[in-house]
Structure formats: C-alpha cells, structure tokens
Amino acid sequence: MILLRDDATDTGYGLALITTDLATPSPKLIARYTWRWSIEVTCAEAGALLGVGDARNRTRAAIERAVPFGLYCYTITVIWYVLHGHHPRDAADHREQAPWYTTKADPSLSDMIAKLRRTIIAVRFMPIHPGQPTAQEIRTVQQA
Template sequence: MRETGTKAATKAPLVLVSTDLAASVEALVARYAWRWAIEVTFAEAREHLGAGQARTRTRHAVERCVPFTLYCYTITVVWYTLHGHHPHDVADRRRIAPWYTTKAEPSFTDMIVKLRRVMIAARYSPNTPARPTDQEIRAVQHAWATASINTG
C-alpha cells in the first residue's frame, strides 16, 4: 500500500486476511466491500435490537432468536421506506447533531427513532389504526425536548 502526502502518516493500513491464497488483492478488497453492508446490518441489529443478547437455552429458541431480530430490522427498514421517510429527515438530524456534516442518507438509528416516535404519538391500540396527526407528533416531540432539557 502506497500513500503520499501528510495523511499517509496518520492513516492506519487496511489489513485483510484470507485463506484463499489464489485470490488477487482486487478480489479480496471486492469481497470486503461486498460484505461490509452485511456486517453493518449485524452490528446495528445487535446494538439497537439486542440480537444475540437473549439468554436462550433450547436449540429451537437459539434458532429463532437472531432470525426474528433480523425480521424486526427488515420490517423497520421497510416501514421507514414506505411510510416513515420524509425528505427533511437527514437535514433535521444534521441540525440536531451538527457533527454529521456529510450525512446524506438516514441511518437505521434514524429509522428506529422515527418508528418509536410515531408509535408513541399514535398511542398504539389494535382498535384504532389511524395515523397520528402532525399536531400529536409535535406534542410528543415537545414533551421529549422538555424532558431532555430538564434531565440534561
């Protein structure tokens, strides 16, 4: 790996290990890049949904736990794509967290936060499937903002 300029001294090299001794460097990097999105999904499922944290003992429970968590992950992403996305979501996140200067797409964290807010605002009930109004959502957001100011 060759780098020039001042960044070369501060950047750690990317080390990839493989048992495929016949693979070219390009093939190894391509496999790494292809696998990255999958690894990010697993990490987010562990962090936000608790995948792998259940204290299961039986074989069937172990076989169901992680797939169920990944289904929940998928359902959250599909819900956000179909119903939760708003063009201003990323800009709102950048306003709240200004260090995300290059943020261009919503993260899973953004999706799950919005899903939780919509569920709370809707006062979930199996008998009332109506969507919350903008006023109800703003009232819940105001309550959260007030609570975070009082505890901060």
C-alpha cells in the same frame, strides 16, 4: 496482506486486509470485502440497537429463532421507514439537532428506530374513532 490507501494521501494506509486465500487475485479479495461490509454493519447495528444476540435462550428451538426474529425486526423497521416513515428533511433535521454530523446524508438505523418509536407513541395517544382513520390522521402519524 493487502494494504489500501486513498490516492489523495501519502501518509500510511487506510485499510489492511489479511487473508489465507492466496489463489484469489487482490481485486477480487477487495471486492469480497466490500460486499461483506454491509453485512457486518447490519449485524453490528442489529446487535447494538435491537439486542439481536443478547437473548438468554436455553432450548434449541428458541436459540434457532431468536437471531432470525431480531433480523426480521430490523428488516421490517427499514421497510416501514422506506414506505411510510421517510421524509426528505430527516437527515437535514438531524444535522441541525446534532451539528457534529456535518456530512450526514442519509438516515441511520437509529434514526429509523427513533421515528418508528415516535410514530407508535403518537398512535397510542390519538383519540379512538370508530371505523378507518382519515387520510389526515394517517399523514399526521406518518409525520410524527
């Protein structure tokens, strides 16, 4: 068992890590935990926000495709947000709408999904023009 706490506190421990790996030094075990943490967060968000793992599949092929497809959707959403949906004021706007998020510095996956949904809805209700959209139309959709 490895007990961790912030140097600035003297009240209890912030994290307890339990392992059966007795050969690996503690710093390496802690590093392994920190590397794994982003994977755990991704899996939890994918399940909670995108329904990854909730499919009621019966065939082997469907079972093997469902979770990877959900994780692809997660990846595509983040890539879309980074390339087209991000606006520097996103986190600040969220803090203004939800003042309890006083320390929010970066958009969460739920923020990215909400912005993607708003963008898709805005595109569906734009008037149809023949040919390619204008640069102004593209910017309007991106800023939705």
